[in-house]
Amino acid sequence: MITQEHLSVSEYSLPYNRQDWQQGYQSQPNEYNYWIDDFEGEIPTDLHGTLFRNGPGLLDINGQYFHHPFDGDGMICAISFDQGKAHFCNRFVRTEGFLAEQQAQTILYRGVFGTQKPGGLLANIFDLRLKNIANTNIIYWGGKLLALWEAAEPYRLDPKTLETLGKDYLDGVLAEGEAFGAHPWIDPSCELDGGAPCLVNFAIKPGLSTKITIYEFDPVGKLLRSRARIIPGFAFIHDFAITPNYCIFFQNPVSFNPFPFALGMRGAGECLKFMPGRPTRIVLIPRHGQQPMQILETSSGFVFHHANAFEQDGKIYVDSICYDKLPEVEANSDFREVNFEALSPGKLWRFSIDQKANSGISQVQSQLLSEQCCEFPHIHPEYVGRPYRYLFIGAAHNRTGNAPLQAILKRDMVTSESQLWSAAPKGYVSEPVFVPQPGGLQEDDGWVLTMVYDAQHHRSELVILDAGDLSRGPIARLHLKHHIPYGLHGSWSNSVF
Ligand code: CO
Secondary structure, eight states, X not given: OOOGGGOSSOTTSOSOOHHHHHHTTSOOOOOOEEEOOOEEEOOOXXXXXXXXXXXXXXXXXXXXXXXXXXXXXXXXEEXXXXXXXXXXXXXXXXXXXXXXXXXXXXXXXXXXXXXXXXXXXXXXXXXXXXXXXXXXXXXXXXXXXXXXOTTSOOEEEOTTTOOEEEEOOTTTTSOTTOOOOSOOEEEEEEGGGTTXXXXXXXXXXXXXXXXXXXXXXXXXXXEEEEEEEEEESOOOOOOOEEXXXXXXXXXXXXXXXXXXXXXXXXXXXXXXXXXXTSOEEEEEEXXXXXXXXXXXXXXXXXXXXXXXXXEETTEEEEEEEEESSOOOOOTTOOGGGOOGGGXXXXXXXXXXXXXXXXXXXXXXXXXXXXXXXXXXXXXXXXXXXXXXXXXXXXXXXXXSSOOOOOXXXXXXXXXOOEEEEEOTTTEEOOOOEEEEOTTXXXXXXXXXXXXXXXXXXXXXXXXXXXXXXXXXXXXXXEEOXXXXXXXXXXXXXXXXO
């Protein structure tokens, strides 16, 4: 494998420029619909389907900036591929909040991550309404295209036009305003269902104790199973992991002080406080049967995303991106002015849970797999919850230190070898999505798709990499006519709509 020595940017100078990076957070108020005819390389003819992506499309309203990009209105991009051609379309999710604020041309809602309405304390005090911004993920499941935001119900869109059809309660599974996580997993083969795939997701209701509800849906979107468990203490949980038998949650040591939020001084996200030195709890909830839930402890840290989990030889393994602590959202700060070097990077860790050992902290062992700053993991969908070999993940250009994501890293989890394709110094990547090649035999037979912000031309490009060999560089770069602000999560569907 080609290793990281082959990069053109020196390891010893900064591979990015903060002004360049900041431009990728400009709002994109326009909606487009066109065939992509400006591209380099060749679009594989057997790449057939649609890449859906979600993320904040607006970072301001009429020049009033949101306090944090997580508060930006959800905008969906659909890039469809068929017979070596690609089509682009983007549309905002027309949530109630988006429509009201577009009409008023001012911020009407407080954001979870600190956005306040103009007018100071008096305008914000005791206003606990949150804007469902539908900006975190997008999935096509059970014949529905759903934009997800973890604190409320999904919005359903037309997969052909991306037109917003309205809130979706999953055929009565959810009540009005009820949460539904933004990180569902598709179990590729569920034993209880005769090997059919199922969608596994959770909803969380935090408080002095926290209720976690797990839902499993069949391929037509019908609820198969749901179960709710109460765990002690407050929990802020963005993602989880699954194996054939368990749902796994990391309850990081975070507390929540609701008073500054209720009093209108801070956003709810700014009231989260990391408690260093306290353990992280790992919650194992059996997916089936009557086994009790187990709560284990490991050392401190904070996790947004898990790469995968699997069961092997009596142990459960969980691979996660861990931070030394929760990157707290500071009041009166501008996220665009972030000092990357002053923050601790997310790093890849493996947790192994020995279920046979005696109870206590010794049941969990943790191992740092790589020093490299990374985030947004993705794997071959057939290996979700199973032993796997290849991880694809957004990474910093350099092997150490914290920096914006400019590269895609492929890690061989068996040999620890890695390959890196870097878009530095002018490119900033987003979550890589692995698409298996039809008829592929190897786990890495397929493509990695990622949206890259090109600061040199202030536009974005969709980059297609050969997942089998990232060091080949892009197979194709599809230049959009405009930029797309940095996104959050997306998914692949084998359908072209
Ligand atoms: Co996420």
